[in-house]
Amino acid sequence: MTLDDIDAHIVRLLRADGRMSNADLAEAVGLSASACLRRVRLLERGGVIRGYTAIVETPGPAERLVVLTQITLDRQTEEFLNRFEAAVRRCPEIIDCYLMTGLSDYVLKIEVRNAAEYERLHKEVLSRLPGVARIQSSFAIRTVVSGRPGPL
Amino acid sequence: MTLDDIDAHIVRLLRADGRMSNADLAEAVGLSASACLRRVRLLERGGVIRGYTAIVETPGPAERLVVLTQITLDRQTEEFLNRFEAAVRRCPEIIDCYLMTGLSDYVLKIEVRNAAEYERLHKEVLSRLPGVARIQSSFAIRTVVSGRPGPL
């Protein structure tokens, strides 16, 4: 999908304020409300805008444990990668997952409520993934910043 | 600020859909629209809900480079930590920053447009931080999942 300048402007504004009204948005980008809304819907249906969310300081009533997990694969066929990544996408505790340079290493950022939940995740999900050679977990003592939107 | 069950429910729903209408929200949590809106405003003004944002696949027109950077400190006085973290908060390219178990290691997730921008960030920000002993950067080849909201 290709974005023109107006689309980029819309995306920028909606990243800055996801609850901006379509009317304000239209005025800011110099379109009529209907034309603007059509673009927003296309961006949503085209997968550029995946959704909207509230930015919350304490995501739940309970504490969160952040675990950074490095997973090394010993098999790297496309089928294994696809199955691995499909499983990752199905696991909501996995916040981020990146395929890193170097070897076939994935780095995962995982959020769970407590150590027991991580143990469950480790046993029932991570260790059962196909082609996994090694799993190495590091725990966060403290969150300095998290999930920021990045530069606008 | 203390959240009761209804507040937690509101937060959960607004994290799942930041553009949910107040009428739907009120119905879902079992309150009248006015009572619900009052709670939402209190959550916003009390800093629990910091804002709303669109979840975007390609935040800008350009590609993004994701770098995971591990920073080892050689001094760990509170003053150094505070100065380090204040600098981190001032840098919008830093998406996540965690203090990890083990040594005085911070892990940063950084998003930049290209390698040149990372080099600039490395030179002008990271390497100038106080008390830094070592900086180790790993680059992401591919993003499997990123910035998901976590389990609801």
Next chain:
DNA sequence: AGTGAAAGATATCGGAC
């Protein structure tokens, strides 16, 4: 691609219970 009008839905207030 864009505009503009019209209908229905929503937000947001004030006040009463």
Next chain:
DNA sequence: GTCCGATATCTTTCACT
């Protein structure tokens, strides 16, 4: 906390360019 009413604003569709 609830409900109700009033008003302004917004969303959404439709017809048209």
